[in-house]
Amino acid sequence: MASTFSRYNFYLVIGTFTLLSVLGQVSTSIYTPFFHDLAHNYDSHISLIEKSVAIFLIAFSASQLLSGILCDYISKRFFLLCGILVFMGGTLLVALADSDNSFLFGRIVQGLGGGVGVSVSRGLSRQIFDEKQLSISLSITNMAFAIAPAIAPLLGTIIGEQLGVSAIFYFVLAIGGVALLLLLITSETISLHSPAISPNVSEETFRLIKKSSAPIILVGVASGLLYGIVFCFVTIAPSMIMDQHGLSKTLFSIYSLLATLSFVAGSILNIRLSKWSTLLKFRLSSVAILSLSVLISALTFLLKFNGLVIMLAYSYATFFFIGIAMPCSVTIMLSFSAKSAGFLAALVGFFHLSGAAAGAYLVAYIGSTLLMLPAYTFVLITTGLCLLSVTACLFLKQAKT
Structure with missing residues (x-):
């Protein structure tokens, strides 16, 4: 039809x-x-x-x-x-x-x-x-x-x-x-x-919840936390670029565009790596982001490197790996059931946006409560989200075996 x-x-x-x-x-x-x-x-x-x-x-x-x-x-x-x-x-x-x-x-x-x-x-x-x-x-x-x-x-x-x-x-x-x-x-x-x-949707959905809820939640949490990093940047970038460094709205918009292009580049690479396991790409992307976060944390908090160039370089590299991870998380989630794909797709969006909301809220809350520079707040939150995401990935490995 x-x-x-x-x-x-x-x-x-x-x-x-x-x-x-x-x-x-x-x-x-x-x-x-x-x-x-x-x-x-x-x-x-x-x-x-x-x-x-x-x-x-x-x-x-x-x-x-x-x-x-x-x-x-x-x-x-x-x-x-x-x-x-x-x-x-x-x-x-x-x-x-x-x-x-x-x-x-x-x-x-x-x-x-x-x-x-x-x-x-x-x-x-x-x-x-x-x-x-x-x-x-x-x-x-x-x-x-x-x-x-x-x-x-x-x-x-x-x-x-x-x-x-x-x-x-x-x-x-x-x-x-x-x-x-x-x-x-x-x-x-x-x-x-x-x-x-379809009259069988509810049956399939309940079966799915009963048999696969643990791995579904782990996939959702792991990917949602990574998506939270995106909205850490979206929320803190105006203060970090325009307030902390005194740049114009136009430059802020250009730097935001470059972040998105990094995300697109990662998504393209994900397609090119079609022979790789989806779960492997997702896990490796998470570990890569965590490694970058640990490195930038050391540079920022120990060596006091908080310049705009290094923050943007970190953001663009992180967005690149998130561009790989996000399509993988959707594929993993939808693979649990064909009949309840709509329900699973809704869960993907729920976990992604819940992570995004958490990232945006934590940046705003910690920035106003601890009165830290935007760069320090950004690095602190993204490192924490990465650590939690990788931890979820480890449990996901156990759930899939």
């Missing part, structure tokens, strides 16, 4: 799913250059604005998990429609916020709506596309995942400096409107190709 897609409808549906999936990333990355401006606008501390990233990710990850589980039992199109409407409502609240509390509340609503698009669109892709079409769809979405958060800060800088900070959130609202329009346009096509809901 999936093969009856016309070329136009096929790419229109992919474009819709891709946009729904990356809305959360765009809404977070696009305002990072203006943390200081927002703190000033709300007469608040920058750490509170930094915590808005963690708060969003908590709501986003919970939404992604719940919607991924529930969409196997009810209409996925309905879920997507509700999700985008909630996201747009949250974005409007953020744009109109007149205090830090109302800003944070809007971010929570954004997260609850944005998480739906990731899990549900992935589940629909699995159902309505054949193997070749699914490969194309996931490839395009993965590229968008990498590119969107890299371009968003630069785009946000241009909009914010020309039209003001609030214009950034109205721009995100407009993107949500485009996603809603595309969803309405493709709704009939999606409905035509969507199969009936």
